[in-house]
Amino acid sequence: MTAKKIVNKFKTLINQRFDRWLIKRIPVVESITLNRGNSFIFPSRFGLMFLATCVILFLIGTNYQNNLILFLVYFLLSFMITCLLLSYQNLSGLVLMAINSEDQFANESCTFTLRLTLPKNTKSNRAQQTSFAFKQASSTFPASNAQPSSEQQNITLFAKSAKRGWFKPGRVTVQSYYPFGLFRVWSHIDFGFSSLLYPTPVENALNNVVLSGEETDAGNQAAKVGFDTFSTLKPFQQGESLKSIAWKQVAQGKGTFTKLFEEERGGDVFLSLSAFNGVPTEERLSMLAYQVLTYEQQGISYALDLGTRVIDVGSGAEHQQLCLRALALYGDEHA
Amino acid sequence: MPEFLTRQSLSLIVFSYALVIVLLADQVNAVLIIFGVLCAAWRIALFTGRVTALNKIITNSISVVCIAIIVLMVYKLGVLNILVHVILLGFSLKFLELKSVRDVHFFVNTGLVLVAVFLVFNHTILMASAATVVACLLLMILLSIHGAALNTKSQLKMLSKILVLSLPLAIILFLVLPRLPSMWQMPLQNKATTGLTDSVSPGSIAELSQSSALAFRASFNGEPPKGQARYWRVLTLDEFDGKTWSQSSSLKREERRARRGQQIEYELIDKQSSYQLILEPHYKHYVPSLDFAYSSNDSSLLSDFSLRSIDPVYKRQAFEIEQYKQVDGFVNTAKSLQKYTQLPNKIAAIDNPKTREWIDNKLAAGIDKYTILEQLLTMFNKGDFRYTLKPPLLGEQQIDDFLFSSQAGFCVHYASTYLYVARVLDVPARMVAGYLGGEWDNSNEFLSVRQYDAHAWVEIWKDKQWVRVDPTAYVSPERVEQGILQSLDDQSEFLSGQYLSLRHWQNNQLFNQLANFLDRADYFWAVWVINYDNQKQLEILKRLLSNIPWLNLSMLILLLLFLGATITALWIFKPWQAEKLSIEDRLFNKLYEKVTEKYLTRSKGQTVADYCKTLGELKVNAQSSLLKFATLYNQIKYQASLTSSQKSLLIAELVVLRKAISKQCKR
Incomplete structure (x- = not known):
C-alpha cells in the first residue's frame, strides 16, 4: 500500500516536472507547424517488442552462425530506422490552428475545433x-x-x-503510429483552448414571480406552461435542451430536430437566485439555467437577479446569453 | 466484441500463416498443421459472424491441452523440435484471441521468429526468397493496420518504398558488422540424414544413384585434379555380414573420438594444393576429401585418412582443405590389420562356396595371391560383366551369384566381390565409400558433386601402405573418367524416376543451360552469402582500404554505416525539393529576425507592407526607409513585368535599404 503510494507520488512528481518542461518547450500557441522542435518520437510498445524479437533473431543467427538470419536481423533494424524517418515525416509540416469555441453547457460533451492544413507540395500522404x-x-x-x-x-x-x-481542457495530444506501428510520434500542444460552460440545466417547476401580472392580459398564462401546443420542428442547435428534441424523428433517422412550442405571450418573469430555499447554490444556478432556456423558448421575457448582479427584463438570444454567462460566472471575481 | 480487423488485414494474416505452415511443413507434426488450419478457419468464421467469440477460460484450456498434446507427441524429437512446435502452436493459437492490435503485433513477431527458424534449416536461394516473401507479408499486415486509410495500391507502393529504402543500410550492416562466434551450443534437429551412411549395401548406393541432389561443391586453388584422380573419400568400412559392409566397433569408436576433436597423429608431407569445399547439409560429420587431406577449421582426421567435422553439417558449410601427397609415421600393426581380413561367420552359412572353390583352384595351381586378385580384375574387364544401375536381385550367396550368374551390377557389387576375394586370400582390405567425379560448371570455376556420383572402391594393404583399387574401373572405365551418365549402357536408367529434376533432361540444350545457370547462382550464393564470414569481410574492407590510404578499418565501418543512414534519410525527406524562399523574403526575414522583432512582432497574417507601416509609426526615424522597403518588396514580389536585370537592380537596392533600416532602428 505504502509502496504504491510512493510510486504514485513519484509519478505525479515526474508528471509535474514534465508539464513544467513542456510549458517551456511548447508554450501556448494559436497555430503551430509540427517539426523537430515540438514533436517527440519513441519506439512504441510494439517497437520495443520488435527490437526484442531482433535480439532473439540475432542470438539464433549468431549461435547457428547463419548469415541469412543475420541479414534478416540487419534488414529489420534498417527497416526500423526507415520507419523512424517515415513516421516523423508523416506529422512534420502539419499546420494546426485553433478555432475559437463557443459557450457550452457543463456536463455535456464540449467540442473544440482545430484546423489542420497539410503541407503543400507533398506527394506522399x-x-x-x-x-x-x-x-x-x-x-x-x-x-x-x-x-x-x-x-x-x-x-x-x-x-x-x-x-x-471557464473550462480549459488543456493540451492537445496529436499522435500517430503510422506506418508500421513501430514508433509513436506525438506532440502535446497547448492551443489555449477555453470555453465558458453554463450550469447544467436542471428541470424544475416554473413557479416564479410574474412581473406586473395585472398589466398583462394573460397574467397567469405563465403558470400553465405544461399545456403547450406543439407547432413546428426546427433543426437542433447546440445548447438547446435535450428535452425538446423530437426523439421520434431522430429514431426515424430524419435528423435531430427541436420541437417548437407556440405559447401565447405571457407576462414577464422575474428569476431570482433567492427563490429556492434550502437548495445548494450550484443546483439553484442549474435550475435558473433551465428556466432561462425554457422562458426564452416560450418567448416570455425574463429578468435575472443573482444578488450580486441584476439583469433587466428582456428576451432574445443575446439576452439569454447574457443571463447564462452571468449564471456561469456567478461567484467568480473576474466576472 | 466488435471486429477490429479489416477484411484485408485478416486475409493477409491468414495468407502469411498459410505460407509459414507450408515452409515449415516438413519440420512439424501433421496434427499441429491440422489444428492450426482449424484455428484459422475459426477466426475466419468469427469474422463472417458464423461463430461467437470464446471466453478466456475456454481459450486458455484449449491452449493448455494443445501444448500438452504437442509436447507429448514430439518430446522425443529433441529440444529444437519441441521449440519449433511450441512456437508454431502459439502462432496458431493466436487466431483464437486475435482481439486487438496488440495480438496482431504478437502474431507478426512470432511469425518473424518462425521465418528465422525456417532459415536455420534452409539456405538455398529459392528458400531464402520464400522466407523474404513471408517476412514482407508479415510487415504488410502491420501496414494494413497502421496505414488502414491507404488503399491497397498505395500500401504496396509504401511497402516497396520502405523495403528498397531499408536495403542499402541492411547490406552495409551485413557487410561490415563483424560476426560474433556462437555463444552457446544450440539444439540441433534430428533430421533424416542424406547421402552416404555408415553402412553400404548395393541397395543404398542404388538409391543414391537415383538422386540428383547436390552433395558438395569444390573450387581449387591451382591445378584441379584430373577425372580419374577425383576419388572423394568419405568413410571406410571393414565389416562384412555377407550383404552389407559396415564399420567395426573400433572404427566407430574412432569416429566418436573425432567428434570430440581428438585427432589421429600422423604426418602429412609434401603439400600439393588446396581447395574449398562447400558441403550441403547432410546432418552428419562426414567431410569428403581427396587423399590426403588436412583441414584446420573445426574438423579432425581419422586413421583411415578421412576427415570429420566436429559439429554435424546442418547447414551449407565451407571447409578449406589442404591436399598432401604422402603420409608419414603411419603404422598398422599386425593386430590392427586383423580386422581387415574379417569375413562373415561360417555359422551364418554365407561362405560363397563357388568363389572359394575358384580361389582354391587358383591357389592349388600355385598362383600368387596378388596375381589372383589381378586375374579377378581382368575377369571383370574381359568377361561378360556389365555395368548397370538396375541389376537383377542376388540370392543368399551374394558373391557367388554375382560372380558366376548375374554378372551385372555397379560399384558396390564389384568392390564387394573384390574385397571378399582379397580377404579369403588373407590380404587386408577395406571398402571406401565416397564420391567419384563431379561436374564442372560452364566456366570451370567449381566442381559440383551430386549424390548420384556416390561410389565405392577398395583399398588393400600392400607394401606397408594402403593401395587404392577400383574394380568398377575395369568394367566401366567411363564411370571413372566421365561420370555415371556416360558409363551406363542404357542411359534411360539415369535418374529414371526424376522427371522433375533438371538433371534428368541433361540432353536438352535449353534445360542444360538453365540448370547450369541456376547452379552458378546457387554456388555464388553459397560462397558469398551463406559462408560470408569475418575473413571475407576483412578481404573486402581491405580492398576498399587499399584505395584510400588515410582511412582505418573502424573509421571505414563507421563511415559506411553513416553513409547508409544518410542515403535513407535523404531519400525520404528530399531536402532539394523543399520550397525555397525568394530573395526578397529572405531579406525581409533577416531584417525581421535580427532587428525589428525586438520592437514589434509581426502578427499572424500581417502583410510585409502593413508591418513596415506599423513599425514606421513606432520608429519614426526609419519610417521613410521602411515605407520604401515595403514598396520595393511588393514591386519585386508581385510585379510580373520586371525583367531580370531590373529585378536584380531592385534587389541590390533592397539590400542597401535593409542595412540602413537596421542602423536607423538601433538608434
Missing part, C-alpha cells in the same frame, strides 16, 4: 492515422482522426467538465 485528443481528457471520448486525403479540414475534439465557468 501525410497525417495518416493521426489522432487528436486532449491530453487529460477522460477516456470516454474516442480520439478524433484526421482525414489524410483533404488538404484542409476541421477536427473536432471532445472534452467534458462538470464545473460551470
Whole structure:
C-alpha cells in the first residue's frame, strides 16, 4: 500500500516536472507547424517488442552462425530506422490552428475545433492515422482522426467538465503510429483552448414571480406552461435542451430536430437566485439555467437577479446569453 | 466484441500463416498443421459472424491441452523440435484471441521468429526468397493496420518504398558488422540424414544413384585434379555380414573420438594444393576429401585418412582443405590389420562356396595371391560383366551369384566381390565409400558433386601402405573418367524416376543451360552469402582500404554505416525539393529576425507592407526607409513585368535599404 503510494507520488512528481518542461518547450500557441522542435518520437510498445524479437533473431543467427538470419536481423533494424524517418515525416509540416469555441453547457460533451492544413507540395500522404485528443481528457471520448486525403479540414475534439465557468481542457495530444506501428510520434500542444460552460440545466417547476401580472392580459398564462401546443420542428442547435428534441424523428433517422412550442405571450418573469430555499447554490444556478432556456423558448421575457448582479427584463438570444454567462460566472471575481 | 480487423488485414494474416505452415511443413507434426488450419478457419468464421467469440477460460484450456498434446507427441524429437512446435502452436493459437492490435503485433513477431527458424534449416536461394516473401507479408499486415486509410495500391507502393529504402543500410550492416562466434551450443534437429551412411549395401548406393541432389561443391586453388584422380573419400568400412559392409566397433569408436576433436597423429608431407569445399547439409560429420587431406577449421582426421567435422553439417558449410601427397609415421600393426581380413561367420552359412572353390583352384595351381586378385580384375574387364544401375536381385550367396550368374551390377557389387576375394586370400582390405567425379560448371570455376556420383572402391594393404583399387574401373572405365551418365549402357536408367529434376533432361540444350545457370547462382550464393564470414569481410574492407590510404578499418565501418543512414534519410525527406524562399523574403526575414522583432512582432497574417507601416509609426526615424522597403518588396514580389536585370537592380537596392533600416532602428 505504502509502496504504491510512493510510486504514485513519484509519478505525479515526474508528471509535474514534465508539464513544467513542456510549458517551456511548447508554450501556448494559436497555430503551430509540427517539426523537430515540438514533436517527440519513441519506439512504441510494439517497437520495443520488435527490437526484442531482433535480439532473439540475432542470438539464433549468431549461435547457428547463419548469415541469412543475420541479414534478416540487419534488414529489420534498417527497416526500423526507415520507419523512424517515415513516421516523423508523416506529422512534420502539419499546420494546426485553433478555432475559437463557443459557450457550452457543463456536463455535456464540449467540442473544440482545430484546423489542420497539410503541407503543400507533398506527394506522399501525410497525417495518416493521426489522432487528436486532449491530453487529460477522460477516456470516454474516442480520439478524433484526421482525414489524410483533404488538404484542409476541421477536427473536432471532445472534452467534458462538470464545473460551470471557464473550462480549459488543456493540451492537445496529436499522435500517430503510422506506418508500421513501430514508433509513436506525438506532440502535446497547448492551443489555449477555453470555453465558458453554463450550469447544467436542471428541470424544475416554473413557479416564479410574474412581473406586473395585472398589466398583462394573460397574467397567469405563465403558470400553465405544461399545456403547450406543439407547432413546428426546427433543426437542433447546440445548447438547446435535450428535452425538446423530437426523439421520434431522430429514431426515424430524419435528423435531430427541436420541437417548437407556440405559447401565447405571457407576462414577464422575474428569476431570482433567492427563490429556492434550502437548495445548494450550484443546483439553484442549474435550475435558473433551465428556466432561462425554457422562458426564452416560450418567448416570455425574463429578468435575472443573482444578488450580486441584476439583469433587466428582456428576451432574445443575446439576452439569454447574457443571463447564462452571468449564471456561469456567478461567484467568480473576474466576472 | 466488435471486429477490429479489416477484411484485408485478416486475409493477409491468414495468407502469411498459410505460407509459414507450408515452409515449415516438413519440420512439424501433421496434427499441429491440422489444428492450426482449424484455428484459422475459426477466426475466419468469427469474422463472417458464423461463430461467437470464446471466453478466456475456454481459450486458455484449449491452449493448455494443445501444448500438452504437442509436447507429448514430439518430446522425443529433441529440444529444437519441441521449440519449433511450441512456437508454431502459439502462432496458431493466436487466431483464437486475435482481439486487438496488440495480438496482431504478437502474431507478426512470432511469425518473424518462425521465418528465422525456417532459415536455420534452409539456405538455398529459392528458400531464402520464400522466407523474404513471408517476412514482407508479415510487415504488410502491420501496414494494413497502421496505414488502414491507404488503399491497397498505395500500401504496396509504401511497402516497396520502405523495403528498397531499408536495403542499402541492411547490406552495409551485413557487410561490415563483424560476426560474433556462437555463444552457446544450440539444439540441433534430428533430421533424416542424406547421402552416404555408415553402412553400404548395393541397395543404398542404388538409391543414391537415383538422386540428383547436390552433395558438395569444390573450387581449387591451382591445378584441379584430373577425372580419374577425383576419388572423394568419405568413410571406410571393414565389416562384412555377407550383404552389407559396415564399420567395426573400433572404427566407430574412432569416429566418436573425432567428434570430440581428438585427432589421429600422423604426418602429412609434401603439400600439393588446396581447395574449398562447400558441403550441403547432410546432418552428419562426414567431410569428403581427396587423399590426403588436412583441414584446420573445426574438423579432425581419422586413421583411415578421412576427415570429420566436429559439429554435424546442418547447414551449407565451407571447409578449406589442404591436399598432401604422402603420409608419414603411419603404422598398422599386425593386430590392427586383423580386422581387415574379417569375413562373415561360417555359422551364418554365407561362405560363397563357388568363389572359394575358384580361389582354391587358383591357389592349388600355385598362383600368387596378388596375381589372383589381378586375374579377378581382368575377369571383370574381359568377361561378360556389365555395368548397370538396375541389376537383377542376388540370392543368399551374394558373391557367388554375382560372380558366376548375374554378372551385372555397379560399384558396390564389384568392390564387394573384390574385397571378399582379397580377404579369403588373407590380404587386408577395406571398402571406401565416397564420391567419384563431379561436374564442372560452364566456366570451370567449381566442381559440383551430386549424390548420384556416390561410389565405392577398395583399398588393400600392400607394401606397408594402403593401395587404392577400383574394380568398377575395369568394367566401366567411363564411370571413372566421365561420370555415371556416360558409363551406363542404357542411359534411360539415369535418374529414371526424376522427371522433375533438371538433371534428368541433361540432353536438352535449353534445360542444360538453365540448370547450369541456376547452379552458378546457387554456388555464388553459397560462397558469398551463406559462408560470408569475418575473413571475407576483412578481404573486402581491405580492398576498399587499399584505395584510400588515410582511412582505418573502424573509421571505414563507421563511415559506411553513416553513409547508409544518410542515403535513407535523404531519400525520404528530399531536402532539394523543399520550397525555397525568394530573395526578397529572405531579406525581409533577416531584417525581421535580427532587428525589428525586438520592437514589434509581426502578427499572424500581417502583410510585409502593413508591418513596415506599423513599425514606421513606432520608429519614426526609419519610417521613410521602411515605407520604401515595403514598396520595393511588393514591386519585386508581385510585379510580373520586371525583367531580370531590373529585378536584380531592385534587389541590390533592397539590400542597401535593409542595412540602413537596421542602423536607423538601433538608434
